[in-house]
Amino acid sequence: MTPGAPLVEMRGIVKAFGAVEALRGADLTLGVAEVLGLVGDNAAGKSTLMKILTGVHRPDAGEIVFEGRAVAFHSPRDSRALGIEMIYQNLALAPNLDVVGNVFLGRERTKRVLPRVMEWLDERRMDAETRKILDRLKIRMDSVRAPVARLSGGQQQAVAIARAVSFNARVVVMDEPTASLAVKEVGKVLALVSELRAKQVSVILISHRLQDVFTVADRVMVLRGGRGALDTRIGDTTMDEVVKYIVGADTGGLSHLASGR
Amino acid sequence: MTWSRVGLPAVIVLMALTFSVLNPNFYSALNLRNVARQSAILSLTACGQTMVVLSGGFDLSVGMVIGLISVAASLVMVETGLWTGMLAGVLMGVGIGASNGVMVAKMHLPPFIATLAMLSAARGVALILSGGLPITDLPRDFRWLGAGQVLTLPLPAVIAAIVFVGCHLLMKKTRFGRYVYAIGGNEEAATYAGVPVARYKISVWALHGLLVGVAAVVLTSRAVSGHATLGEGAELESIAATVIGGTALGRGRGSIANTLLGVVAMGILTNGLNLVNVSTYYQMVAMGVIIAGAVYVDQWRHRGD
Incomplete structure (x- = not known):
């Protein structure tokens, strides 16, 4: 699977809530028909970055480029008009x-x-x-x-x-789609992600389950402290390496996290 | 769903059989017409209550609001005439319903608090306006609304039937109904899907208020006078008909058709108990037990949903 030219580019995104800097210059690239695994611990800024992509929040600095053109989202309606859809964990149905x-x-x-x-x-x-x-x-x-x-x-x-x-989505953002599923159902949802890619839809998959990311994603991006810590093709990395970037430093001995739920 | 499709119809048939054995008059045309006439008011309030419940709310103020509208509409009628009085009553219902809706949808008060506050305020205003006395001297033509007939059917029952059909179509066939269900099922999902939640909530409360207004005017006509206490117990009866029909509080599950069965069951029960001389005091006790039981059974059947 070779991803084509970038569909979405987010560059140098900064967002603070009061004194808390949620994002400190985060970049994100998403190709056409590409599945990107977005991982990071709880305060890494994943959901803030996605809320900026879907127009829920507006960035303090940085730019979003969609199909080569700079865009500004004032509400979720704007991003939806370009075909960016978010599937929330609980409030979807x-x-x-x-x-x-x-x-x-x-x-x-x-x-x-x-x-x-x-x-x-x-x-x-x-x-x-x-x-x-x-x-x-x-x-x-x-x-x-x-x-x-x-x-x-x-x-x-x-x-x-x-x-x-x-909605003729071109980008689907999924927030922990497999978190509350029985094991045999996880495979079906991941198959559906592949099916989306086959239909030329790009997917951003937020997941704590690294094995899901490694099963279905083309690339993985690690956010840490509001900034990108790693952005690489799945074939060029390992779960152990990704875990190290998630927790920061070479803490060692934490690699069991990679396979645990 | 088996309750509203099988269980409740079976209970209704069983009650009808029991009462007709206990008192042969139960099946007389006169008595059945009475059941219809008496159930008409409940039909109106229960339809409104059901729609509000489906949207995730409930209204405790129905009874006192009926009293207030009865008094106010009677005063307007005495002063300015039949039609303006009736119109004033209905419009007041819309206004009060919308106020409840604003408290719930915009001020985010729990429906329990919002409508309890409305109950108290409505009662106060009704007593201030009437001085606690009934308002008589209503136009003689006004009696027709509560006592009249259309093709041998009691007029209030005809109104109730029209309201039932209208509400049913509204809830099942239109975007409005779909959004009411969606809001009751998952308000956040509705918001995220672009449904203007507050506007629809206020609308459903206002529509309920309109039906309460109509109920108050019809009831005033039947009583041939305006009373602050005219609607006593109407909130509980309308909630009872709703939950007995199988519409769940706070889950967006149920329907107007279910409530029709709930109203029929309540009507037969009340009428039958009257025919076999069970006092209203015991009936009140029975109502309490039935409401608690109906909600308990519903929760038990849907545990884990």
Whole structure:
């Protein structure tokens, strides 16, 4: 898999919250159809960097370049307009709505009943479009009419991913997609990440599970103290090395972290 | 879902059979028409309450707000006439509902506190306006609203049926309904998906307020006078019909159709107990037990969701 020209470049991103410097000149590069593993300990700045990429926060300094053009995001709507979608760990789905309701939440298809007065949801069309998206991602689901609360954790992730893709996403940011999944479901979600890449969608995978990153990512980037500590192709590094960069210094003896959950 | 599809209908049939054995009058056309007439008010408040509950709230102020609107609409009616009085009542309902909605959606007060505060304020204003006395001398034509018939059906029941159908379609067929469910299920997800959560919350409370306003006006017509205490217990009855129907508090799960069954069950139960001479005091006790039981059973069935 050879990633093409950079789709997204973030350069010298600085962001402080009061006296706390969350990011101190972080860089990030993401190619077309590339899967980037983003790792680092809890205060490393991963989520702040992603919130800047998705327009939730605005950087104090630094620039974002998308397809070679400098862009400024004032709200998540701006980044979404360029095809950047974030899948949050918990706030992605409404458990009481069915698969179709979730995939189309916030941009339901409607049909006119009385012009200008009343519009009804076009369930048949949303149903068909949902199935099409699921098929395209090779996601198998018994019913698109089941409330997502009744689906397994892996299937819920699949629904969230299908939702992102249905916006014609070009970049999907996943926040710990496998953290709460049963072992056999992890593989399915990772397969879905590969499927996205095959569909020319770029993925940023935030994960504490290094084995996931090493299974599916093309590159891995370590953030530490608000700055990039390592940025390398997966083939050029090892889990032990990545762990060393995550914790800083040659602490040694911590390599067991690489394989633990 | 088996409760609303199988369990509750079975309970309703069972109750109907039991009461018709205990008192043959139960099945008379006159009595059934009475059940319909009595259930009409509950239908209105329960529809509103259900939509609010589906959005993640609940309203404790229904009863006292009915009292306030009854008094205020009666005063306006005596002063300015039939139609302005009725209109004032309904608009007041919308205003009070929207106020509850603003407290919940914008000021982020828990619905329990917001509507408890509204309950107290509404009660106070109703007593100030009426001096604690009923307001009589209402226009004679006004009686038709509560006592009239359309094709032999009680007018309040016809209104309730229209409201049920309207609310059902609104919740199942429109974007509004979809967003109410989404907000009740996961408010953050709705926000992130671009749903204007506060606006929809205030709207659903205002719509509920409108139905409470209609209920208050119809009830005032039936009582032929305005009373500050007219809606006593209406909040609990509407919550009871909602939860008995299977709509869960705070989970965005349930439906208007469920609540129709809840209203029917409550109507048959109240009527049947009256027919077999169980006093209202015992009925109140039964209501408390039923509400607690219904919520307990619902939680037990959905543990771990």
